[in-house]
Amino acid sequence: MRASDVRAESAIAGATAPRIAGLAEVQRALLAWHRRHGMGAPWRTSRDPYHALVAAVMAQQTQMARVLPAYERFLAAFPTAEALAGATTADVIRAWSGMGYNQRALRLRAAARIVVVDGWPREMEALSTIDGIGPFTAAVVASFAFGRPAACIDTNVRRVLGRLAGEERITPAALRRLAGEALVVRKPARWNQALMDYGARICTPRPKCDACVVAEWCASRASKTRGTKDELPSDGRRVAEERATYEIDTTPKRMQQRRRVPADDAARRYYRGRTIDLLRGLAPGGCIDVDALPPLLGGRHPKPSLRQMRAIVASLVRDGLAVLRPEAVPPAVSLPED
């Protein structure tokens, strides 16, 4: 890349627009790395949009190591979009066991119901209009299944591209621009996987720069290794002694006033999950008294009062994850058997 190119682009995109030096070499190096070290996820070689969708939704805020076995189980239970579309809520929630964020499972079924009627949108834009399919999931389906030039942007991609451009706190708009520019349009799926995989394995929050194949083009590494140790932190604090100087700390500015989740919010979330898991274990069609739940839920948190327990159940009902049995006195709850 020539300096004149940079200036020309900057005039259009703005003087501060982040760029990656040696982009073509970076693309080549990361694709080569991925060929050797990429993880062989089962949906990697599939062109079935349903496979891509299931994998992408499962991957939302969930590490791949946990997605793989869950993906196999889920597809065994619901091999096609048609099968999922016709499944009961209870069966879908049961198949989602261990994944968390259970509303994802219901949105996934809702998406399946849409595509079995309307067919699959092939463009990221159209995919994004479906509930539960955001920019990331839409880009996964569009690129993996349909070969569309859509850039997946997740936390890994943000970290890798941000560091390469020397812009660790990149804005969403600048990141979208940078990701689109970096996308290898000839093989978008491979490129997306390479970038995400690299962020998950090498360019991690505490990066393994000694194993990095693009370190020589990394603006973040360059800026960190150039100065002496005393110059590193701009706020005047020293980095930890045991950390190598070339390791880049991209820890967000959360040091003071780290947002601590209120205790009862954590407890509430915990007991929502515990309740669903308990309902999963009931015999199909079975239910349980709401007031009998608190002692059964285990206790990393203060045991919920009956009042809190009813509120938790109500929130699950509101989300469609549970139903109250109208005939039961006192109130009883179960998974929606549909």
Next chain:
DNA sequence: AAGACGGGGAG
């Protein structure tokens, strides 16, 4: 812009 929403693995 800020919350809500799980569960498990890594450090």
Next chain:
DNA sequence: CTCCCAGTCTT
């Protein structure tokens, strides 16, 4: 123990 993860929706 804390932090983090192939995000998305709601307020």
